[in-house]
Amino acid sequence: MAPADTSTADLFGIEPTAPSVAGQRFTARPSRLLIADGAGFATRDVEQLEVTLDGVPGDRHEGVARPADSRVPWYPRGTPIRNSRQVTILAPDELDEMARRLGIAQVKPEWIGSNMVLEGVPRLTQLPSGTRLHFPSGAALAVEAENAPCRHAGAAVGAFYPDMEGMDVAFVKAAKGLRGLVAWVERAGGITVGCEVSVRVPAQKIWVR
Amino acid sequence: MAPADTSTADLFGIEPTAPSVAGQRFTARPSRLLIADGAGFATRDVEQLEVTLDGVPGDRHEGVARPADSRVPWYPRGTPIRNSRQVTILAPDELDEMARRLGIAQVKPEWIGSNMVLEGVPRLTQLPSGTRLHFPSGAALAVEAENAPCRHAGAAVGAFYPDMEGMDVAFVKAAKGLRGLVAWVERAGGITVGCEVSVRVPAQKIWVR
Numbered sequence: 001m002a003p004a005d006t007s008t009a010d011l012f013g014i015e016p017t018a019p020s021v022a023g024q025r026f027t028a029r030p031s032r033l034l035i036a037d038g039a040g041f042a043t044r045d046v047e048q049l050e051v052t053l054d055g056v057p058g059d060r061h062e063g064v065a066r067p068a069d070s071r072v073p074w075y076p077r078g079t080p081i082r083n084s085r086q087v088t089i090l091a092p093d094e095l096d097e098m099a100r101r102l103g104i105a106q107v108k109p110e111w112i113g114s115n116m117v118l119e120g121v122p123r124l125t126q127l128p129s130g131t132r133l134h135f136p137s138g139a140a141l142a143v144e145a146e147n148a149p150c151r152h153a154g155a156a157v158g159a160f161y162p163d164m165e166g167m168d169v170a171f172v173k174a175a176k177g178l179r180g181l182v183a184w185v186e187r188a189g190g191i192t193v194g195c196e197v198s199v200r201v202p203a204q205k206i207w208v209r
Numbered sequence: 210m211a212p213a214d215t216s217t218a219d220l221f222g223i224e225p226t227a228p229s230v231a232g233q234r235f236t237a238r239p240s241r242l243l244i245a246d247g248a249g250f251a252t253r254d255v256e257q258l259e260v261t262l263d264g265v266p267g268d269r270h271e272g273v274a275r276p277a278d279s280r281v282p283w284y285p286r287g288t289p290i291r292n293s294r295q296v297t298i299l300a301p302d303e304l305d306e307m308a309r310r311l312g313i314a315q316v317k318p319e320w321i322g323s324n325m326v327l328e329g330v331p332r333l334t335q336l337p338s339g340t341r342l343h344f345p346s347g348a349a350l351a352v353e354a355e356n357a358p359c360r361h362a363g364a365a366v367g368a369f370y371p372d373m374e375g376m377d378v379a380f381v382k383a384a385k386g387l388r389g390l391v392a393w394v395e396r397a398g399g400i401t402v403g404c405e406v407s408v409r410v411p412a413q414k415i416w417v418r
Contacts, residue, residue, distance in 0.1 A: 019228055019415060020415075021415055021416075021417055024417070024418055026418060053273070053274055053289065053290075053291050064262070064273050065262055068396075074343065075347070075349070075396055076347075079347075079396060080262065080396075080397070081262075081349075081395050081396045082262050082351075082393060082394065082395050082396075084351070084395075122418060123416065126414055126416050127416055128337075128338070128414075128416050129337070129338040129339035129411070130338035130339070130353070130354055134283065138284070138285075138288075140284070140290075142291070142293070144339070145339055145411070184291060185291065186290050186291050186293075187277075187284055187288060187289075187290045187291075188289070201416060201418075202338070202354070204413075204415050204416065205335055205337075206228060206229075206230055206413050206415060207230075207332065207335050207336055207337050207410060207413065208230055208233070209233055209235060209331060209410075
């Protein structure tokens with residue numbers, strides 16, 4: 001990893017201490033694609049996702065809007081808000097590390113609502129908001145944010161380890177910074193297992209008031 | 210400005226060089242609100258904006274989707290893409306600096322499509338993607354990105370300085386990093402001139418591959 005460039009010139013000729021890096025581009029590949037079209041948020045494998053501006057058709061997170069939930073407690077529960085959590089993306093190495101921290105054999109992406117397992121992005125969960133994923137079909141996803149781990153997902157993992165107690169709470173701690181990303185669809189199109197994804201990370205600059 | 214904290218622990222116990230800062234919160238105030246409901250992208254003052262998940266009703270940038278344009282040349286022109294440019298926000302000090310660089314008396318926000326002049330945010334244009342603006346009504350905007358200056362806006366400024374040539378091109382250079390933000394509506398509601406805006410900047414971490 002190259003060190004961040006700290007030689008940023010800023011507004012009005014003032015030289016701030018905030019570092020910056022230029023935009024970055026590289027390729028990655030989805031090794032699995034999944035859909036949550038059952039009762040819970042467990043997902044099942046599909047060969048292709050045909051995403052639209054509403055998200056993943058038939059998936060429980062489909063929609064231009066979504067009702068506000070406990071993730072956004074500053075909005076009254078149920079208020080319609082724009083849905084920026086249409087697609088859930090996980091990284092295999094982060095799932096492995098999560099399992100190691102929890103002392104279990106594995107955390108399967110389909111247990112915790114993954115729509116995509118993406119290979120080739122180091123520290124996937126830390127990718128900045130605004131990063132775009134461009135697919136060969138023309139489909140594009142925009143990264144909203146890190147997915148904060150919740151107890152519901154932890155309980156779903158715990159259901160596969162019935163001898164272990166408190167997995168719901170343990171998961172929230174262990175999965176911090178490892179639970180992948182949520183994204184929204186910028187442009188509709190098909191996404192196929194194994195296709196080449198162009199990842200475009202925008203220029204970054206730390207903003208301090 | 211406080212220096213960025215460089216003591217970040219990272220995934221898998223590896224200590225990267227990338228710095229980070231915690232989330233930040235502070236207040237700001239819109240001194241003007243405007244709408245582009247005429248023929249061009251010039252805006253006119255209003256006392257209140259009643260935003261919806263579609264954006265600013267009647268504004269030329271209203272819509273859940275928008276046709277791809279020259280700002281996103283990687284999409285075929287006209288392809289529907291999600292509209293993350295519903296609201297245009299400018300800062301008075303950045304407009305002043307822009308005018309100084311251009312050698313003109315002023316750049317009025319209504320000339321270049323501003324929906325909001327926001328007071329109290331230093332280096333507004335640099336606010337990170339994902340920053341939220343919460344209004345007393347419950348309305349909320351999410352910052353998409355810096356608005357890259359274009360020649361159309363420059364030509365609009367030039368129309369007020371008919372004796373100066375090449376303003377369209379000069380603007381693109383002079384307004385770089387000063388042309389404010391584009392944002393999308395996360396939650397509907399009213400925005401009033403002079404109201405107190407709660408600005409919530411997410412935690413930031415420079416991501417380097």
